[in-house]
Amino acid sequence: MRIAMIGAGYVGLVSGACFSDFGHHVVCVDSDKAKVAALKGGELPIYEPGLAELVASNVRQGRLVFGHDLKSAVADAEVVFIAVGTPSRRGDGHADMSYVYAAAHEIACALTQFTVIVTKSTVPVGTSDEVERIIREANPAAEFAVVSNPEFLREGAAIRDFKHPDRIVIGCSDARARNIVTEVYRPLHLNAPPILHTDRRTAELTKYAANCFLATKIAFINEIADLAERVGANVQEVARGIGLDNRIGQKFLHAGPGFGGSCFPKDTLALIKTAQDNEAPLRIVETVMAVNDQRKRAMARKVAHAFGGNGNLRGKAIAVLGVTFKPNTDDMRDAPSIPLITALQDMGAAIRVFDPVGMSQAKKVLQDVTFCESAYDCAKGAHALVIVTEWEQFRALDLKELALIMASPVIVDLRNIYSPEEAARHGFHYCGVGRPRPLAY
Ligand code: NAD
DSSP states (O other), rough: EEEEEEEESSHHHHHHHHHHHHEEEEEOOOOOHHHHHHHHOOOOOOOOOTTHHOOOOOOOHHHEEEEEEEHHHHHHSEEEEOOOOOOOOTTSSBBOOOHEEEEEEHHHHOOOOOOOEEOOSSSOTTHHHHHHHHHHOOOTOEEEEEEEOOOOOTSSSSSHHHHSSSSSEESSSSSHHHHHHHHGGGOOOOGGGOOOEOOOHHHHHHHHHHHHHHHHHHHHHHHHHHHHHHTOOHHHHHHHHHTTTTTTSSTTOEEEEEOOOOSHHHHHHHHHHHHHTTTTTOHHHHHHHHHHHHHHHHHHHHHHTTTTTTSOTTEEEEEEEEEEETTOOOOOOOHHHHHHHHHHTTOOOOEEEEOOOTHHHHHHOOOEEEOSHHHHHHHOOOSSSEEOOGGGTTTTOOHHHHHHHSSSSSSEEOOOOOOOHHHHHHOOOOEOOOOOTTTOO
16 A cells, blocks of 8 residues: 655654555655655664664665655555644643644645545544545545544554554544555554544544543552652552552553653643533543642652752752653653753752763753763762663662762662662662652661
């Protein structure tokens, strides 16, 4: 099948590469000329495990190409996926639909044959109707159908998620279009993922509801962590105790610094706005957002507490390990590290930073910090080590070595990757999330 992918970002590039790996012919189109030039030169604009190899192999086999000529890509395609960004609109928090609608307009003018247009971007309910209206108005003679097919992949595990999805949601009322989109995913049928055929509005709402539910789990366990700290319980064991119940499930129950990233913050806010506009407010999701926002400031206070809690960190150097919003991505969008670092700077701390992959993205958003070469370089001379993102390589640091090179032995482990007892054995004042202090301390 011939596919045009509009937008070659995290979703467009992964989806395009995976579809080409299924055997389809894919043109990934992006309006960012520098991005396209890099891709054509074999350079990936993002970090995603396994993606460079997948892209290179499909480019080599002639099934994946990149360009910025949307018109010719769409004219040749049987299926066009819209995978452009839907960030928060400045000022009101609704999803900014300008990129989707601009793409719809450009697509309309390029249609030459019956084409299925699929919204893969996360879009508010009713967007596919609007995309259809835009295309019909711009090109009344065009033969097309609009389908909603939201994407559920996670950055850091995107290829696996795309190739082994928990489900595929196809929202559509046109039988011909439904068959074509089902055919696009046919190579996955061997793995037998459930395919949910539904209408477009249901598909659009399903995506937001999924993200908001996952965000709710995170906010919930974070509040339980705060309570566990007060009452001397262990949140990790509580999470396991509840997560082993199949009705609850173990995922998204890791207490930490609060959710961030390119999706949860903007999607929770956008769904809240949609719900308010439709006079069906989502009080739970509103609270989840408020709880999560407060948590970022609370994490800075947690670090300050390690120094007596008076909020004055003047003269203290803090080493921050991990700044991307999660491991295995270089994505800094809405990363919890950003407000945490700003709050620590406001308290007077000098910040040192190391991230295994996110340094070049971090340099674009973090100001007045010292960027370091390694975790140990970062810790050298620091008065506290704050673990913000749980990269694999931070899980087995040599605590003995750290104790020797740091100015004072303090670890604030916002991902609970160290044992409090082990840290205490090495002389550290250790502070995790929702876990009792070691008895030795
Ligand atoms: P992104 O910002 O990484 O990529 C979007 C790309 O679209 C950019 O490269 C931009 O230059 C390009 N673009 C914008 N307008 C264009 C146009 N008219 N023609 C061609 N290219 C255009 O965004 P992303 O993270 O890939 O997210 C895309 C959508 O997928 C969003 O709606 C997001 O919510 C959703 N989503 C993202 C993830 C994720 O993990 N990142 C997961 C599931 C769904």
